[in-house]
Amino acid sequence: MLSSVNVSIESLNLMTLVPMLIPIIGALLILVIDLFKSEQDRSLYVMLSLLVLGVDFASLMDSAGVFSKNGTVTGVFDVMLIDGLAILSQFIIVGASMLFIPLALTHKRFHEFSYPEFFALFLFMIGGFQFMVATDNLILVFVGLETASLALYTLIAMHNRDKSFEAAVKYFTMGALAAGFFSFGSMIFYALTGSVEISQIATVLSANNYADIGFVLIGVVFLLASFGFKLSMVPFHTWTPDVYEGSSAALAGYMSIVPKIAAFVVAMRFFEFLIHSGVVWLEVILYMGVVVTMTMANIWALVQTDVKRMLAYSSISHAGFVMAAILIGTTQSNSALFLYWILFSFTNLGSFSMLWISRQKNLPVHQQSDHSYNKFAGMIKTAPVAATIMALFMLSLAGLPPFGLFWGKMYMISSAVTGGYTVLALIMALNSAIAGYYYLKLIVYMFMRDPIVEDGGHIYSANATLPLKTIIGIAAIGTIFAFLAINKLLEFVTAFVYNSGY
Amino acid sequence: MEIGLNHYLVLSTILFAIGLVGVMRRKNLLMLFFATEILLNSVNISFAAISHYYGDLTGQMFAFFVIAIAASEVAVGLGLLIVWHKKHNNIDLDNMSTMRG
């Protein structure tokens, strides 16, 4: 006879679920509204989503307050784990989403935004990511990851162009493979330790002193492959440029930020203990992965002719750069990861938004692709403000002080220096120099070449509306005046990371 | 011969390998999806076996989730496939490379 399970509601700590539930409820709400009255204007959904996200953000602030008072909170049979990493990454996820969603209010009408499902899926996706980061249970990670990914595949496909279907199919198929890797890897760890909770796995493994190192490594390989896919580490990156190219610029920008931070957090949770327990192999592999990813992505970015594709490679490179934080594995480096990613969100979202506002419905003859470099030739003459802002984002991405990303880069390299990874620090620095070339290339086109078509700069703001401009403005301000906020951010991030034990 | 845990694991691994090979070799999108299903479900065998071995339910839970996710993947995947087929009248992977470089 089984004894009845007796669980008090308090011990479940259901409050931990609130931030994830908010977007899910929001999504359901949108679907319900559509049930009652369809064919509503997209602005309604945009604002609704924004509101939901705003509430979500507020609840996160609440969690943050609780965390700084009481430390890590667990809940729902210890499945939920609300620590500093979870809160920080959720801030980034929700914050970036809030910046993204107004981008739907474009001047030109795009197919996908007229569907309420788009927004519902979007919110589901956010919920998925939030689950993914707020747990150390591999099952929940898996579920969160897949929820988010499946929603994302659909979002990409909804752009309704040939290329976007192709992108969605590619992303989907590879994602399925990655899911297979993830479950296989989890299975091995489960077999080794009898648990799917990272902290448990760590305890058991160190208790038997990594007796089955060979199997541990095989498990790591599969998990690494699946994270590698999400984080677009070379050679698991191949989907990235195609998917970015196929999806709308706004979504591409979003994809370069949110899914990755979620994956980073999981990777950090999982690899941290392995690295600290002296699995040299992992260190070597990660080292190689980091170096190859940032270098090769940079090199491929050099030869691109389309700005969006270039930015795709550039974000691969940035991801590789940030992956170094996990390799280094100190509090400083982990804080650097978050700092970097916050700053990166502003800049990268800004630059993709710049592409987004210049997006035309139809491709002019002299352009091979939506955002080929040629399109931006002589932009300073016809649209000086836009050109300057775009240049700003490029310089920030290149890591030129005092723009946002410089501080992230600096702190990251510093963490490499402090962590004893001197050569890595140099490689990171030199990669920034290589990257300088392709960012500069765009600046060269904008500032130093003559316009190919004189149309008074209309093409650069074909899609511009007030909301879009606002978002770009926020991104630009965030990029320029980042230096004023660095100290606060750094203190905040470091405290959270440190108090979570990383 | 007693069927032990290892046998299940080996079977699972073999199935996984078959799935992998299928993923690499198949040019037909539908077949490719099948391969990924094999991949995912092969793991379920192990999960169930290990779960039994430890007397712990977690593995079975995992397996259920995997099944659920596999199912939803198929839903999304087939959706994409149908749209693609509508547009291009084929589901051959080799026709799917407009973006490159």
Added chain:
Amino acid sequence: MELFLYTALFSPLVGSLFAALFGASPKTKIAGIVPSALLGVSFLSSLVLLVLVMGTGLTLHVEMMTWMATGDLYIPFGFVVDQVSVTMMIVVTLVSTVVHVYAIGYMDHDKGFNRFFSYLSAFVFSMMILVMSDNFAGLFIGWEGVGLCSWLLIGFWYHKESASWAANEAFIMNRIADLGMLIGIFLVYWNTGTLQYKEAFAVMPSLDNAILTWMGIFLFIGAMGKSAQFPLHTWLADAMEGPTPVSALIHAATMVTAGVYLVVRANPLYNLIPHVGLFIASLGAFVALFAASMALVNRDMKRVIAYSTLSQLGYMFAAAGLGAYWVALFHLMAHAFFKALLFLGAGNVMHAMHDELDPFKMGGLSKVMKGTFLMMTIASVALAGIFPLAGFFSKDLILEVAFVEHHYIIYSVLLFTAALTAFYSFRLVALIFHGEERYKLFGIHPHEAYKFMLVAMSPLLLLAIIAGAFKMSYFEMVSKLLPATEYHVHSAATYWIMTIGTQLLVILAIAYAYKKYTSRDIAVPDGTSKMENSFAYKLLINQYYIPYFYQEYIVKAYRELSEVFWTKIDQKVVDATVDGIANVFYQTGERTRVMQSGNLSTMLKWMVAGTVALLSLAVVFGLAARYSGEIRVFLSGLGV
């Protein structure tokens, strides 16, 4: 008294600036007259100072202001008027006053009249700084300043390719020597802690001989450039491209003697290192002969005089090197007078002959140019060293010095050179003023120069005649500062034999020259005569092929090497490496971008391949970890 010092120093500068005001405007007489007058003022001030120094034995030392001061280095603009510098001041201001006045006439028809006086006065100012400075750095200012003015003046007629070429040659060659000078100055500073003459010389006796030797050598290298000693001599002959007053002032009387002045000024140093002194003397003797030999055959009137200058500089160095500083200085002074006179006379001839320089195309000019003829003859006599003119007292003294110091080789070389000097001087006089009037063949109508030009030259004429008379009083004056060695041949008989012998030798040489070059069958050489095809003649007329050598093996080599550096090394190696590194990245990108084929199947394969690669690494590592003990044993067995 300081007032006189400053007047002497700065009036040339004022004159130069005044003339510079008119630099771009058309010719104005006033731009010539004012600087000349100011130079006169300068000369008078110098004269007052001379009287003061001579009369009271006092010296004047002022520090106008700090120039450079950093660390332990302190360099003021300090000026000193002592026995040595006042001599130079007199020589410089006197000759330049004369030359200025003369040039008013000589440059009469030149478009760059105003500019010319500006440069010329600037030169005098630089020269005054050179001689009056109380430290090595100040000396260097003047040193470079005269170099600059010499560059400007040699290249004065800049439309002539040869003139600007010669100017550059002079400047660059001097620069080579200046480097030596600079190093010498550094040596002085780091070893004595100061650049002031007085203090530096005071410390020198306590220094290591090797260091002093280096100091002496490097400073002398500086002197070699300015005084055009072998092997840096070629610029002087080429410098004759400049207007003749320039040649008279700069390239005969003043600037080229700066080297001698330096050695004299640094006498406390050279006294400590007699072996370097001997080297200087030997080089001087060699140059005296070497230059005189080239003067024998040259067919350019000004070049002959230039070689003669070179030869006389050799005499001066010979004296200075042997420690007879006051003798060197005395010869310097005397030489300045008669050589400037000679040059100015040559200028008159040139004017008369419409810038014709070949004496073979002249002849018989004594009829039309009586004044000039007289002056040049007397100057030549003085140069040849015939009693009782200036040259006799100074040059004979040098011979005596060499003899008394038992350097008989130097003595005989110098003696032989004296004969050569007499020969080439009168070869020139004979060719120009005597014999057939060959110029008629070329349709030239010579005329005498302006009266005032001749008048202007007359002070020089006077001094060329009587300068020797001051020998003893001069000795008394400078011996307060310089080693007071009187050079007397001990036995009176030897002395008389030597003196009279020398005089006879010189007179014979003159007679031979006259005989050879006044004859009726002198014709313009056309390169066919036997002598012109002899080896010796060719060697001499080509200046021992030294300019050729420089041109072919140094100038050309330098140019070619530069070209190689630029096109081969800079572009093909250094820059190509930089671009190459960039290209490696770019090309890698181009080559490997095929990896991104866009085919989903390939993409999946990459993913699996990546996993398999990681797996195999894991297996290798896992095995290695499991069997680490065995592996270690195995490796140690291999001796790793």
Added chain:
Amino acid sequence: MLDHILSILIFFPALAAMLGFVVHKDSMRSYGVAVATIEFALSLWLWFAFDSTISGMQFMEQIALVPTFGINYIVGVDGISLFIIILASFFTMIGIASLGETKDVKNMIITLLFLQMTMAGVFAALDAIVFYLFWELSLVPMLYIIGAWGGPLRIYASVKFFLYTFAGSLVMLVGMLFMAYFYFQATGQWSFAILDWYRLILPESFQLWLFVAFFLGFAIKVPMFPFHTWLPYAHGQAPTIGSVILAAILLKMGTYAFIRFSLPLFPDASVYFMYPIAVLAIIMIIYTAMVAYAQKDIKQVVAYSSVSHMGVIILGTFALNVEGISGSIFLMIAHGVVSGALFFLVGVIYDRRHTKYMSEFGGLAHVMPRYATIFGLMMMASVGLPLTINFVGEFLSLLGFYKQSHVLTLLAGTAIIVGAIYMLSAYKKMFFGVITKDENRNLPDVNKRELLALIPLAIITVWLGIYPKPVLGTIDTSVEAVVSLMHEKAISKEAKSRIPNIANETDMTKNSVEEAH
């Protein structure tokens, strides 16, 4: 206001530049001149308020930026940086005032004002990160100036300029981060403040590595052989104003940084690397002078001559004694004035003939006497004639280095020969001889606008050549502080003996005399 004069100096032009977007195109010139003049006046005021008897930093300001990580906005000047700041604002002023007919004048002036901000910032910064910030930021306006207003190869040239310098300075950034980390290890506090770093004594092996890291960044900027090849392109393609500021100020950042960072932070490494660097400097001097001689384009001659002169500056810096370092700082200013003027002069003829090939000229002295005169003066200054500004610097630099090595100084001294060779031959080609090209017959002489830039430069050239004391004295005070700091910090015996001990000044002169025996 004096308390914040440095910040005002730095940010006033930037603010003015931003407001400049609003100013109408036709009034932009006047606006630019007005702003630049105010800026220059401010910098002069800084000079007058500066107390030249104090060796340390003055007008310091500190604002917390990222205090957690030890990054603060700290600015201050001492005798080393003071004059370069003044020179920068001076060049910006005359640069804008004499700006010729240019397309997009408005953009140009705004860019120049931004550039002025970065220049003032670099030389005033006393925090490594702030220094780095301005250092990098200065690349952007220059990139734009070369790339937008340059010659046919402008894009290649500007990108090369940017990337090359950028790559070098990233390595330098790594060095800075290391330095901060060492400071953290030593004190438990993060700090990027240079003055804090000065107090840190590092083991020699660390010094060597850090020195190399900093060196790369600085050497590319200077540019030292073999990192110099970006310079001819940049100069060759840049518009006149770009070349002027590049040569006059931007290159000085590298040499200034050597004195600000490398010497006081790594005294032992400085001694260790003295000879290799001196050899590089000598290669710069001789080799680039020869390359300059081979040029056919007058602007390239001046560009390579810049490299050659920078060699002397480097040499003076690594003399590691007061004479040499003061000389090198003075030479920075001198070279700024002279090469700036030379680039202006090249611009004058380029504006008239639209060619820079010397073979296109010849005999210009006939038609443009004033131009020839000023060019001649500047050429002589460049050649290092005494009583011109350059001589003081070159003399002191070489004099200083002579203490360290006789033979190397002798080799480096050939600068005065090789310099004369290329300069005189270029001058001869351009100005002497007869006019062969008809286009040259009626060239107008320098006009008022051009004289506006050239006359002040000519005056400075002569004035500071004759009376360098007001500048040199101030420099000297600060340099003595640097040298004594270096001596104090030096660990190895070699370094202690190479770097003079100024503390007991009087003994030192005696000792040096004694040692010479």
